[in-house]
Amino acid sequence: MKERADSYAAALWQMSQINCGKVIKAVGGCYVVSINGEQTKCFAQKKVKYFYDNIAVGDNVEVIKQQDVFVINKILPRKNNLIRPAVANVDEVYIVLSVLPEPDFILADKVIINCNKQNIPVSLVINKLDITDSDFIKKVKEQYKSEVDGIYPVSSINAQGIEALINSVTDKTVCLCGQSAVGKTSILNAVLPGLNKQTGDLSIKTEKGKHTTRHNEIHALKNGGFIVDTAGFSLFDVLDIKADELSLYFNSFYQLSKDCRYNMCTHTAEPDCAVKKAVEQNLLDRQRYQRYLDIFEQLKTREKERFE
Ligand SMILES: Nc1nc2c(ncn2[C@@H]2O[C@H](COP(=O)(O)OP(=O)(O)OP(=O)(O)O)[C@@H](O)[C@H]2O)c(=O)[nH]1
Ligand SMILES: [Mg+2]
Ligand SMILES: [Zn+2]
The missing domain is CATH 2.40.50.140 (Nucleic acid-binding proteins)
Structure with missing residues (x-):
C-alpha cells in the first residue's frame, strides 16, 4: 500500500x-x-x-x-507566427536571393508585404557573390534599399560577407527563407563551420532547386544569435489584406503617396499619381511597380470572388 x-x-x-x-x-x-x-x-x-x-x-x-x-x-504566447516558413517568434526575416536559380522577385515582394503587415523586420541576403556580376547586385539594391532593413551580399563558398552577416544576427533570432537552392543551408554551414548540413544541387533540366532541406531547424550561434534554416518554397500568398491598403506595405510608394492628388490613391488608374510619376522618371523601378500592379490585381480578384 x-x-x-x-x-x-x-x-x-x-x-x-x-x-x-x-x-x-x-x-x-x-x-x-x-x-x-x-x-x-x-x-x-x-x-x-x-x-x-x-x-x-x-x-x-x-x-x-x-x-x-x-x-x-x-x-506560451507567441510574439509572431510566420505561415511560410512555419516558424514562430522570429526577430527578423532574411530573404535569401541568388542569381541562380533565377530569382523570383514577386516571392520576395510577398514575403516583405507579410512581414510589414506583421511588423517583423525584414532584410535581404544576396548569396553566391562569387558568380554574381555587379549589375545584379545594383539592380537588387535599387529595388529594395528602401523596403528592407539591410542588404547583405555574401558567398557561402568563399565566406565573403559572412562575418558581417554573423554580426547582424547577434542576440537575435533570424529566419532564413526563400526559394530552394538559393543557398540557405550553405550559408548556415559557412556561419557554423563543422555543422555540415546537407545541401543540394540545382536540377540540370529545370535549373530549379531540389528541396533538399525538409524541416525547419534553429541553430545557436556563439554571439547569442539564432539562425533558422528553413525548407525552400515557391508558392506564397499575401496575407489577408485589402488591395486598397497594399501600397502601405511598399515603403517607397507609401513615402511618395503624400504627393498623389488623391489621399486614398492606389497608384493604379488615378491621375496625378506621384508613384506613377516616379516610375516615368525612372526614380522607381518599373519592374517592381509592375509586380505591385500584379499583386494588386490578385487581391482585387480575391475580393471579388468572396462576394460572388
Ligand atoms: N557558386 C556558389 N554556389 C553556392 C553558394 N552557396 C550555395 N551554393 C550552391 O547552391 C546549391 C544549393 O545550396 P543549398 O544550401 O542546398 O540551398 P538551399 O537554399 O538550402 O535549398 P533548399 O534546402 O532546397 O531550400 C548547392 O549546389 C550549393 O553548393 C555560393 O555562395 N556560391
Ligand atoms: Mg537547405
Ligand atoms: Zn498615387
Missing part, C-alpha cells in the same frame, strides 16, 4: 516539474525542445494539438515528464 502511495506521489512530483524550452525542430509528431541548452525529444499532448493549429519551430513551450516521456503541455 505504502509503495503504491509512494509511486503515485513520485508520479505527481514528476508531473509538477514543468520545464520551459524552445522548439528547435519538428519532424512528424516529434519535437526537439531545447531546455536549458539541452536538446530533449518531446511529444505533444493531445489537448495542445487540439487548442493550437500547430506547434511551430521557435515556439516557447512548457514541457512536463510523464513516466519516461517528455510531453509538450502548453505553447
Whole structure:
C-alpha cells in the first residue's frame, strides 16, 4: 500500500516539474525542445494539438515528464507566427536571393508585404557573390534599399560577407527563407563551420532547386544569435489584406503617396499619381511597380470572388 502511495506521489512530483524550452525542430509528431541548452525529444499532448493549429519551430513551450516521456503541455504566447516558413517568434526575416536559380522577385515582394503587415523586420541576403556580376547586385539594391532593413551580399563558398552577416544576427533570432537552392543551408554551414548540413544541387533540366532541406531547424550561434534554416518554397500568398491598403506595405510608394492628388490613391488608374510619376522618371523601378500592379490585381480578384 505504502509503495503504491509512494509511486503515485513520485508520479505527481514528476508531473509538477514543468520545464520551459524552445522548439528547435519538428519532424512528424516529434519535437526537439531545447531546455536549458539541452536538446530533449518531446511529444505533444493531445489537448495542445487540439487548442493550437500547430506547434511551430521557435515556439516557447512548457514541457512536463510523464513516466519516461517528455510531453509538450502548453505553447506560451507567441510574439509572431510566420505561415511560410512555419516558424514562430522570429526577430527578423532574411530573404535569401541568388542569381541562380533565377530569382523570383514577386516571392520576395510577398514575403516583405507579410512581414510589414506583421511588423517583423525584414532584410535581404544576396548569396553566391562569387558568380554574381555587379549589375545584379545594383539592380537588387535599387529595388529594395528602401523596403528592407539591410542588404547583405555574401558567398557561402568563399565566406565573403559572412562575418558581417554573423554580426547582424547577434542576440537575435533570424529566419532564413526563400526559394530552394538559393543557398540557405550553405550559408548556415559557412556561419557554423563543422555543422555540415546537407545541401543540394540545382536540377540540370529545370535549373530549379531540389528541396533538399525538409524541416525547419534553429541553430545557436556563439554571439547569442539564432539562425533558422528553413525548407525552400515557391508558392506564397499575401496575407489577408485589402488591395486598397497594399501600397502601405511598399515603403517607397507609401513615402511618395503624400504627393498623389488623391489621399486614398492606389497608384493604379488615378491621375496625378506621384508613384506613377516616379516610375516615368525612372526614380522607381518599373519592374517592381509592375509586380505591385500584379499583386494588386490578385487581391482585387480575391475580393471579388468572396462576394460572388
Ligand atoms: N557558386 C556558389 N554556389 C553556392 C553558394 N552557396 C550555395 N551554393 C550552391 O547552391 C546549391 C544549393 O545550396 P543549398 O544550401 O542546398 O540551398 P538551399 O537554399 O538550402 O535549398 P533548399 O534546402 O532546397 O531550400 C548547392 O549546389 C550549393 O553548393 C555560393 O555562395 N556560391
Ligand atoms: Mg537547405
Ligand atoms: Zn498615387
